[in-house]
Amino acid sequence: MTTVTLLFWAATYAQAALALAGCLALLRILIGPRAQDRVLAIDAFYIVAMLLFIVTGMKLGTPFFFEAALVIGICGFVGTVALGKFLLRGEVIE
Amino acid sequence: MTALEVMPLWLALPVALLMVIGATLTFLGALGLLRLRTFYERIHAPTLGTSWGTAAILLASLISWGWLQDRVILHEIVIGFFVMITTPVTLMVLGAAALKRDRDDDPGSVPPPVSRPTAPPAAADGAGPAPEPAPGAARR
Numbered sequence: 001m002t003t004v005t006l007l008f009w010a011a012t013y014a015q016a017a018l019a020l021a022g023c024l025a026l027l028r029i030l031i032g033p034r035a036q037d038r039v040l041a042i043d044a045f046y047i048v049a050m051l052l053f054i055v056t057g058m059k060l061g062t063p064f065f066f067e068a069a070l071v072i073g074i075c076g077f078v079g080t081v082a083l084g085k086f087l088l089r090g091e092v093i094e
Numbered sequence: 095m096t097a098l099e100v101m102p103l104w105l106a107l108p109v110a111l112l113m114v115i116g117a118t119l120t121f122l123g124a125l126g127l128l129r130l131r132t133f134y135e136r137i138h139a140p141t142l143g144t145s146w147g148t149a150a151i152l153l154a155s156l157i158s159w160g161w162l163q164d165r166v167i168l169h170e171i172v173i174g175f176f177v178m179i180t181t182p183v184t185l186m187v188l189g190a191a192a193l194k195r196d197r198d199d200d201p202g203s204v205p206p207p208v209s210r211p212t213a214p215p216a217a218a219d220g221a222g223p224a225p226e227p228a229p230g231a232a233r234r
Contacts, residue, residue, distance in 0.1 A: 003106045010110035014117035014151070021117075021124035021143070028128050028136075036192040037133055043184055044127055044140035047177070051120055051143070051151050054173075055113065058155050066155075066169060073173055077180040084187035088194060 011059040018052040039083045046076030105161055109154045116150030119143060133192050137185060144181045149174060 025048060028041035050072045057065025101109070119142050126139030156170040196204045 003101060003103050006103075006110050007101065007106050010113045014113040017117035017121040021121040024121075024124040024128045025140075034133070034192075034195070036188055036195065037136065039191075040133070040137055040140065040188055041127060043188070044124060044143065047140065047143050047148065048120055048124065050173075051116065051148060054151055054155050055117070058113075058158055063159075070169070070173055073176055073180075077176070077184065080184045081187055084184065084191050087191035088187065 008059075011055055014055045015052065015059070018048055018055060022048045022052065035087055039080060039087065042083070043076070043080045046072055046080075050076070101158065101161060105157065109158050112150045112154035112157075116147045116154065119150070120147035123147065134189075137189060137192075141181065141185070144177055148177050 022045055025041045025045040029038050029045070032038040032041055050069045053065045053069040053072065057063065057069070123140045123142030123144075126142065127136055130136045130139060152170040152174045156167055159170075160167045193204060197207075
């Protein structure tokens with residue numbers, strides 16, 4: 001019983017901390033002074049979302065969140081590199 | 095809580111500790127992303143979450159799922175390896191883009207491009223190809 005309580009509260013704390021971290025990254029997306037700040041915040045946000053999915057899947061006991069986390073990791077990397085290369089090419093669209 | 099109900103205490107303790115450590119490190123990285131002042135300071139903060147935040151939470155998931163299914167799970171290692179490979183690539187591209195944009199807007203705010211070692215002798219000779227490496231270096 002005490003083991004279940006320990007793991008439940010650890011997973012709940014992890015979910016709360018990761019959700020708060022996602023909120024901070026979203027705030028940086030909103031107030032970021034320039035485009036590279038927003039791209040960096042998007043990069044941090046998808047990492048946080050991936051970790052939140054893994055913790056939620058561990059807490060609920062379903063393996064389906066794990067596949068979603070894998071897809072988020074791959075697509076987020078491709079999106080961030082595409083945005084970074086776009087910024088590197090110059091001011092096409094601000 | 096079906097996955098975590100049947101775990102013994104000696105295994106539940108490190109799993110809980112790894113989850114708490116990983117979530118705390120990721121939160122601190124996001125806090126640094128919000129609070130640091132310049133972009134070149136901010137680019138370092140989320141790596142706290144991509145290095146040990148990701149590693150600790152994936153390790154906790156690896157231990158718990160591996161114990162539950164009674165075999166070695168390799169899916170988490172795939173995600174961890176992928177994040178470990180892609181984070182430096184992302185940050186290098188973003189840093190290069192930010193440096194270029196800052197140089198285009200306000201050249202005095204960031205250091206100038208490093209000139210190539212072969213450029214000064216060519217410039218001293220006054221030969222034809224001397225001006226050619228300089229725009230290449232500036233463009234990069």
